[in-house]
Amino acid sequence: xxxxxxxxxxxxxxxxxxxxxxxxxxxxxxxxxxxxxxxxxxxxxxxxxxxxxxxxxxxxxxxxxxxxxxxxxxxxxxxxxxxxxxxxxxxxxxxxxxxxxxxxxxxxxxxxxxxxxxxxxxxxxxxxxxxxxxxxxxxxxxxxxxxxxxxxxxxxxxxxxxxxxxxxxxxxxxxxxxxxxxxxxxxxxxxxxxxxxxxxxxxxxxxxxxxxxxxxxxxxxxxxxxxxxxxxxxxxxxxxxxxxxxxxxxxxxxxxxxxxxxxxxxxxxxxxx
Numbered sequence: 706x707x708x709x710x711x712x713x714x715x716x717x718x719x720x721x722x723x724x725x726x727x728x729x730x731x732x733x734x735x736x737x738x739x740x741x742x743x744x745x746x747x748x749x750x751x752x753x754x755x756x757x758x759x760x761x762x763x764x765x766x767x768x769x770x771x772x773x774x775x776x777x778x779x780x781x782x783x784x785x786x787x788x789x790x791x792x793x794x795x796x797x798x799x800x801x802x803x804x805x806x807x808x809x810x811x812x813x814x815x816x817x818x819x820x821x822x823x824x825x826x827x828x829x830x831x832x833x834x835x836x837x838x839x840x841x842x843x844x845x846x847x848x849x850x851x852x853x854x855x856x857x858x859x860x861x862x863x864x865x866x867x868x869x870x871x872x873x874x875x876x877x878x879x880x881x882x883x884x885x886x887x888x889x890x891x892x893x894x895x896x897x898x899x900x901x902x903x904x905x906x907x908x909x910x911x912x913x914x915x916x917x918x919x920x921x922x923x924x925x926x927x928x929x930x931x932x933x934x935x936x937x938x939x940x941x942x943x944x945x946x947x948x949x950x951x952x953x954x955x956x957x958x959x960x961x962x963x964x965x966x967x968x969x970x971x972x973x974x975x976x977x978x
Contacts, residue, residue, distance in 0.1 A: 706808040744887035749786035809839035851902040
C-alpha cells in the first residue's frame with residue numbers, strides 16, 4: 706500500500722513535462738505546512754491525464770488538497786514527490802491533512818547500541834529509526850526513512866515496538882505524517898533539511914501462536930489525523946517562523962526535473978509476511 710492524503714501550498718505555476726512526443730504531465734513544487742515547530746516540507750507534485758486540465762488553472766499560492774496520491778523518494782536527488790491522486794483547491798479554513806500510509810519490508814535490524822538508530826533521552830523520550838522498502842512495480846522499490854518518538858511512560862510506545870519487533874525482511878504497515886527538520890550547518894553556514902515520516906500507528910504481520918493459530922503481534926489502534934479545529938487552522942497554514950523563510954519563496958523552477966530513475970531496494974531474502 707502507498708497512500709498519501711495531504712494539504713499543500715502551490716509554490717509555482719504548473720509546468721508541462723513531456724514524457725513522449727505526444728504526451729505530457731504537469732509538475733509543480735508544493736509545500737506542506739509546517740508541523741508544530743518544524744519546517745515546511747517541500748514536495749514535487751506530478752499530475753496526469755484529465756486532472757491536468759483543472760490543475761493548470763491553479764495559481765501560485767493556491768491551497769490544495771491532494772488525495773490518494775502515491776509518495777515517491779528519489780535516492781539520487783534525495784527529494785520526495787507525489788504522483789497522481791485527486792487535486793482540488795481548498796480554503797484557508799480547511800483543516801490541514803498530513804496522512805501517509807505505506808506497506809513494505811524493513812531493510813535492517815535495529816542496533817540499540819547505535820544512537821542514530823535508537824536512543825532514550827534524559828527527558829524520558831524513546832526514539833527509534835527504521836527504513837521501509839515499498840514496492841513500486843517492475844521489480845523496483847523506494848526506501849522511506851521513518852521514526853517513532855514516545856515517552857517511556859506512554860501506554861502505546863511505537864518506538865519500543867519498532868525496536869523490539871522489526872528486523873530485516875519483516876513486513877510492516879505504517880501510518881504517519883511527513884515532517885521536516887531544518888537547521889543551519891555550523892561549518893558551511895548553509896541551510897540543511899531532513900524529511901522523514903513520523904509514525905503514529907504501525908501494524909506488524911501476524912504470527913503463529915503455540916496452538917498454530919495466527920494472531921497479531923501488535924493490535925492496531927484507532928488512527929488519528931493531523932486535523933485542527935477550524936478556528937485554529939489559519940495559523941497552521943502559515944510558517945511559525947517570524948523571519949522570511951526561503952522554503953516559502955519561489956525562485957526559478959523549484960525542484961529540478963527528475964530523470965525518473967528511482968533507486969531500487971537492496972536485495973532482501975524472501976520472507977513470508
